[in-house]
Ligand SMILES: Nc1ncnc2c1ncn2[C@@H]1O[C@H](COP(=O)(O)OP(=O)(O)OP(=O)(O)O)[C@@H](O)[C@H]1O
């Protein structure tokens with residue numbers, strides 16, 4: 001059953017590749033409220049396929065996706081979504097709606113500030129660190145007025161410090177009392193589960209129920225015997 005208050009509800013979604021291989025099998029998912037929600041699951045369980053269906057990059061053969069939010073994908077490798085040479089110009093191309101030059105600059109300035117890159121308008125993208133590039137990719141989604149962020153292993157290529165920065169940035173955006181974002185975050189890094197509002201396990205094209213992130217972490221990686 002679709003929950004009317006849910007920021008995102010996926011019902012009975014089925015997706016098969018042209019080879020006939022099923023990736024999603026009557027998949028259901030309902031995000032209870034705005035916040036940071038994580039998906040874990042083994043390689044090939046259908047996590048990336050699900051995010052691509054939600055953003056419309058892939059067309060499911062059956063099922064429903066209900067959301068009033070504007071989705072945006074954040075990829076593992078930010079080089080796959082940053083297009084133009086400077087930070088400011090890259091954000092400019094994603095802006096929505098009619099805006100004059102001052103308004104455009106204001107939106108870009110604000111989005112850069114939200115991700116800790118204030119004043120980076122003129123910086124060439126190739127001079128950014130991996131973590132800064134990932135934060136710029138997130139700024140791009142904010143400048144484009146996305147409020148449903150779908151993050152596909154966004155920290156997989158980052159060092160521990162940048163990983164923490166990106167995770168805490170999304171955590172903060174999802175806890176903003178004025179306008180909390182909704183994020184669906186795929187990870188294989190189990191320590192990240194401690195910061196989510198709920199985690200679900202994906203297996204064989206199906207998403208399991210939401211659980212507490214820390215419990216999911218210990219369930220997937222129990223401590224060695226003798227350690228409590
Ligand atoms: N372009 C494609 N063509 C055919 N099959 C594909 C394609 N991309 C993915 N698949 C298959 O779809 C299934 C789900 O893949 P998907 O990439 O969604 O898994 P995943 O859970 O994201 O895995 P990982 O943790 O490795 O990223 C797998 O069996 C995979 O082989």
Ligand SMILES: [Mg+2]
Nearest residue numbers: 047048049152
């Ligand atoms: Mg994947």
